[in-house]
Amino acid sequence: MNTKAALNKRWQSGDNGLAIERLPAKESFKSRAYAALKEAITNMNIYGSDEPLLLDERDISERLGASRTPIREAVAMLEQEGLLRAVPRRGILVVRRTKAEVIEMIEAWAALESMAARLATARASDEAIAELRAFFKEFDLNRIERERCDEYSTANIAFHQALIRLSGSSLLAAMTDNLFFHVRAIRHRTIFEMDRAQRSASDHLEIIQAIEARDADRAERLVRDHTLRLARHVESHVNLD
C-alpha cells in the first residue's frame, strides 16, 4: 500500500531527490494557439482603423495547422482575458477599449504600482534597489538616441515593470502586465509620451531616491501621482472613441 501511495503521488510536485523534470512535454495546440494569437494581437495596430477587427476560426486553424477545437479553447481564454470577444454568427473581434476603460486601467495600474513601491521599500534588498538605479541610468542614457515615442514607451514600461518586480509580489507583476498590454496597444495611436518624457525622467529619479531612503509613504505617493498624471493626460489629450 505504501507503494501504491507513492505511485499516486509521483506526478505531484516531485519532491524526490531525482532532479529530472517531465521533459519537453511539447505544449498543446491549445497553448500554442493561445500564444500565437496573443502575439498576433500584440503586434496588431488595434487602434489604427475604425473598422471592426475580426478573426475567423477556420482561417486561424488552417494557418496554425490545427483543427478548430484547440483554437476555440485558446479564443475562450483570450476572451476571458478581455482581449477578444466572440460574437455569434459574426466572428471573433479584437476588443477596442474605450477611453474611459483605458483611464480605469491606468488608475488600477497606479494603485498596484504604488503598492509595489511601498512593498519594495520595505522588503527589497539594497542590491536589488541598486539594480533598479542601474537600469534607470542605462535607460536614461539611451533616451537620447531613442527619439521615437514607441521605443520610449517600451523602455518606460520596462522601467515600471522592473520597479514592480522589486516588490517581490508575482501577483502584482502579473496584474500589471495585463494592464500594460492594453495600455501599450494605444501607444501606436497617441504620442502622449513625448511631452511627458522629460518629466518622467525626473519622476523616475525621485522614485528611486525615495525607495533608497526607505521612505514608503513618499515612494508610494510619487509612483501614484506619476501614473495618475498619465491618466489625466490621456483624459484630456487622447481621443479613442
Next chain:
Amino acid sequence: MNTKAALNKRWQSGDNGLAIERLPAKESFKSRAYAALKEAITNMNIYGSDEPLLLDERDISERLGASRTPIREAVAMLEQEGLLRAVPRRGILVVRRTKAEVIEMIEAWAALESMAARLATARASDEAIAELRAFFKEFDLNRIERERCDEYSTANIAFHQALIRLSGSSLLAAMTDNLFFHVRAIRHRTIFEMDRAQRSASDHLEIIQAIEARDADRAERLVRDHTLRLARHVESHVNLD
C-alpha cells in the same frame, strides 16, 4: 450602399434609438458550464481536505447534459482565471492557493481598494456616500445577530465591495471581485475574522468619515492600512500549506 452599410452596422453596439436588445439569447452551453463550474467551485470547501480536488470532464458533461467540448472551453476560461488547472492525463484540479499567494492577493486588494477610496472621495456624490453609511449602519446593526464568522465575513466583503463601487471604476470592482473570490474561499478554514470584528467596525466608520470629509489621503491610508492589517494577520495566524 447606404442601406448595406446600415445593415452591416446593425449588430454592433446598438446606437439606434430602439431600446430592444437581442432577446433572451439563450446563453451558450459554454457560458452555462462556466457559470455552473464557478458556482460549484465557490460552494466547495477547497481547503477542507488535503487531497487534490480533481474534476472529470466526462462526468461534468454528463451531469450538465452537454458534450465535452463546451465544458472544455469553460474549463479553459476558469484555468485562465486561475481557479482550475488541467493536468494532462490526471484531471482538472481546483487550485489551492499557498499562504504566500493569499497574502499577495490581500495586498493587491489593499492597493485597489485604497485607490477606490481615493477616487470615491473625489468623485462620489454626497448621496452615494450617504448610501454607503446607510449600508454600514444596517451592517453594524445586524452584526449582533451574526455571530458566525462565515456570515460576518460575507457582510464584511459586501461592505468593501460597496465602497469600491463608489469609485465608479468598474475595472477596480472586477479586479477585486476576483481577489475576493479567492480570499473568501479560505474563510471556511480560518476564523481570522473573529478577533478582527470589533476593530473592523470602527475602521469602517473612520473610512466613511474620511470619505464624507473628502479627505482623499486619509481615506486612502485608512483603507490601505485596514486591509494590510488583514494581510499581516493571515501571515501570522493562518496556516494553509
Next chain:
DNA sequence: TGCTGGTATTTGGTATGCCAAATTTCGACG
C-alpha cells in the same frame, strides 16, 4: 509476500462533421 513487466483501461487532446442561426446573394416584382 513482494516485485516486475506487460496488458487493459482511463483520460485529456484533437479532428471531423452536423446543425441552426444569421448573413449575403440575387432574382422577381412593384
Next chain:
DNA sequence: CGTCGAAATTTGGCATACCAAATACCAGCA
C-alpha cells in the same frame, strides 16, 4: 431603380469519434 424575400452560404456552437499517453491492474516470477 429600389425593395422585398427566398435560397445559398457563412459561421460559430456542439456532438462524436479517435488517438496517444499515462495510469491501473494483474499475472507471473523470485
